[in-house]
Amino acid sequence: MNDIRTYPTRPFLAVSAAIFRDGKVLVVRRARKPAFNLYTMPGGVVEAGELLSEAAAREVREETALEIEVLSLAGHREAVMRDSQGRVERHFVIMCFAARWISGEPVLNEELDDARWLDPSEIAGLRTTDGLAEIVTAAQALLAKA
Numbered sequence: 001m002n003d004i005r006t007y008p009t010r011p012f013l014a015v016s017a018a019i020f021r022d023g024k025v026l027v028v029r030r031a032r033k034p035a036f037n038l039y040t041m042p043g044g045v046v047e048a049g050e051l052l053s054e055a056a057a058r059e060v061r062e063e064t065a066l067e068i069e070v071l072s073l074a075g076h077r078e079a080v081m082r083d084s085q086g087r088v089e090r091h092f093v094i095m096c097f098a099a100r101w102i103s104g105e106p107v108l109n110e111e112l113d114d115a116r117w118l119d120p121s122e123i124a125g126l127r128t129t130d131g132l133a134e135i136v137t138a139a140q141a142l143l144a145k146a
Contacts, residue, residue, distance in 0.1 A: 005045070011078075011091040015056040016043025018139035019068050021101035021117060025136050027126065028064065028106075029114040034081055034090050040129040041136075042066075042112070043094065056097045064115060065107035068099040071146055074139035077131050098139035098146075 005012055018041050019026040027039045044059040046052060053070040060068050074096050081090040106115035120140055123133045 005090060007087065007089060008091055011093050013046045014044055014092045014094045015046055015052055015059060015097065016041040016094055016135075017056045017060050017068060017070060017097045017099040018074055018136050019060065019066065019099045019101050020140065020143055023119070024117040025120055025123075025140070026064070026066075026101070026106065027116055027118055027123065027128070027132070028108070028112045031111055031113040034079075035129055037127065038129050039114075039116075039123070039126045040132055041096065043096075045092075052095050053097065056095075056099065060099070063109050063112055064104070066104040067102040069102055071098045071100060072142045074098045074142055075131075075135050077129075077135070079130070096135045096139070098142040100143065 028042050029039050030036055042060045042063040046055040056070045057068055060066055076096060077094045079092045079094060080088060083089045108115055120136050123136060
């Protein structure tokens with residue numbers, strides 16, 4: 001099966017959520033490429049006709065079984081991965097949201113192999129996707145104002 005996200009002709013729009021519960025943020029570790037073995041936020045690609053906040057809540061539900069309240073955009077990241085010849089192998093524009101945990105406990109799907117509720121300061125000790133700590137800090141600030 002050919003993955004249209006590999007060697008794309010255009011960037012893919014994705015979402016993620018920095019989910020807070022009792023002052024801690026949820027981080028998950030990817031179990032497959034392209035972010036294999038890195039901690040990040042749950043998320044994924046937006047489907048046609050889907051609002052960004054709906055996509056964030058759906059992706060979190062699919063990956064972790066959690067129900068969340070998506071509050072506000074906390075920032076964005078661009079992930080461009082190139083192969084050894086310099087060709088674009090993957091390209092994602094990721095809209096990152098601040099969110100509150102509503103219910104559930106993490107039940108991971110096949111894309112993830114670990115989930116942890118951490119104090120945001122603990123992220124510095126993990127191997128993470130680029131910019132994770134900055135997005136978490138921005139999301140935390142938005143939640144403090146909400």
